[in-house]
Amino acid sequence: MKTILISVCGFMIIALIMTLFNYENLIRFIPARSHSQVTGAQGRPKQPQSELLRPVTNDMISYTLQKNELNITYDHGKNWVKVPVEQDQLFAGEYNGNKQELIDGSYMLTEHRAAFLHSDGANTENKSVVLTYSLDHGKTWKNATVTTSFTAMRFRKVRFINEHFGYVILSGDRTMSQESSRVFLTQDGGHSWKETASTGVTQLISDGGFVNESTGFLSFGTINPENPELYVTEDGGKSWSKAVFTMPKKYLKIFVTAEIPTIEGNHLAVFVNQGPNGDYEGGKVKGKFISEDNGRTWVFSEEVQPDEN
Helix, strand or coil: CHHHHHHHHHHHHHHHHHHHHHHHHHHHCCCCCCHHHHHCCCCCCCCCHHHCCCCCCCCCCEEECHHHCCEEECCCCCCCEECCCCHHHHHCCCCCCCCCCCCCCCEEECCCCEEEEEECCCCCCCEEEEEEEECCCCCCCEEEEEEEEECCEEEEEEEECCCCCEEEEEEEEEECCEEEEEEEEECCCCCCCEECCCCCCCECEEEEEECCCCCEEEEECCCCCCCCEEEEECCCCCCCEECEEECCHHHCCCCCEECCCEEECCEEEEEEECCCCCCHHHHCCEEEEEECCCCCEEEEEEEECHHHC
């Protein structure tokens, strides 16, 4: 009996050794998952496809609003930086956009500056308007209060024309076709803001901007405009005056909404479009006007086709 038990045990040990040997040989022939399959080419954990962030545009510098948060990229979406602003704050106001993209004009995203204009809360009644910005690709962020009290924003725009000088244009408190508009300037790169004088105009603002630290423009008229309503300042917003257009009879009530002038050689140039209801030559043709006196008066130059703008 003892001999039988010894034999059975020996047989079991031999069988176990053979099983382990065959298992090790089998493992050698099973292809292992590569490190890149698990971590990705850069050694970072690979995200499921559904979680990958996608830029809104194909530009090198862009943003995304996926996952209900704002992220920016400087390398076509390979790396992302979260912007410390709640998404609801970006769209707070009378005009909310489609919330799939940032409101046009409400941000600036360049190699040297990322800046986002927003309310300080989702409640749109008399909230502060804040500019959150970064000068180092999102490594650090600053918050600057543009104004401590503003009603529900409709139009909003922020731009910097150099390292130090920038402007913010806001409109709100709309009643029918009337609203208030306000302009704020910074001379220290966005750290502090000062409001300019008012134009006194209550029409709905169409656009606005500065060509240098002294000369700026506000264009009014978005509902059935009949002629350009462009106001100019030459003293950094201390005073505003209405620009005068010499309009050929052929284009009366056709070219009605001035866009923002630009510097062209030794003069200023501006495109005047046909407004929301234009149908002249398909409604896309614009009139180009030239000013030799820094934007106070404008004379017609030529018609401009859409692909020439």
